[in-house]
Amino acid sequence: MLIFLLGFMGCGKSYTARKLSEKLDIPVMDMDKDIEEQEGRSVSRIFSESGEAYFRNLESDWLRSLDPESDAIISTGGGSPCFGDNMDVMKALGITIFLDTERERIIQRLAYGRNRRPLLEGMNELDIGFFYDEKMKERRPFYERSDFHLYHQDINVLANLILSFKRPD
Numbered sequence: 001m002l003i004f005l006l007g008f009m010g011c012g013k014s015y016t017a018r019k020l021s022e023k024l025d026i027p028v029m030d031m032d033k034d035i036e037e038q039e040g041r042s043v044s045r046i047f048s049e050s051g052e053a054y055f056r057n058l059e060s061d062w063l064r065s066l067d068p069e070s071d072a073i074i075s076t077g078g079g080s081p082c083f084g085d086n087m088d089v090m091k092a093l094g095i096t097i098f099l100d101t102e103r104e105r106i107i108q109r110l111a112y113g114r115n116r117r118p119l120l121e122g123m124n125e126l127d128i129g130f131f132y133d134e135k136m137k138e139r140r141p142f143y144e145r146s147d148f149h150l151y152h153q154d155i156n157v158l159a160n161l162i163l164s165f166k167r168p169d
């Protein structure tokens with residue numbers, strides 16, 4: 001079964017996916033990391049050398065290459081559910097879970113890790129706050145189409161949720 005973790009940059013998708021993977025012994029996949037490996041360059045370089053539209057196509061192609069029969073917890077790129085019919089594709093392939101982390105926590109994390117994120121280039125914490133408010137308005141309706149909407153990422157709660165719909169081996 002494929003389990004997609006969705007949400008804004010900095011909401012904790014990668015960390016949560018790794019922890020769940022360890023706990024449940026289900027392989028973890030990271031969309032951005034896979035795309036970086038495929039392309040042999042970082043997401044920042046893909047954006048600056050080939051543009052955002054090119055990156056969004058890579059995301060769509062990556063999703064379409066997944067095997068729905070396989071087992072994985074997938075940390076998705078924050079923008080991926082909001083382009084083309086990616087949300088429909090994810091919903092058709094597996095279970096979608098929206099990690100709805102508090103605004104302040106996200107902004108703090110993003111201010112700390114902005115170098116890795118091309119969309120935040122040159123922004124200070126205040127800019128990031130405005131950016132978050134704007135983007136989240138646009139993106140929330142997509143995220144909210146997820147099968148589950150979680151406000152607290154208690155790993156045990158999430159693990160039990162996943163076990164409740166996992167087919168016995």
Ligand code: S3P
Nearest residue numbers: 008009010032077078079117118
């Ligand atoms: C993006 C989020 C990033 C990455 C790219 C664009 C976005 O992933 O895919 O920088 O549009 O929100 P994370 O959510 O893992 O930071």
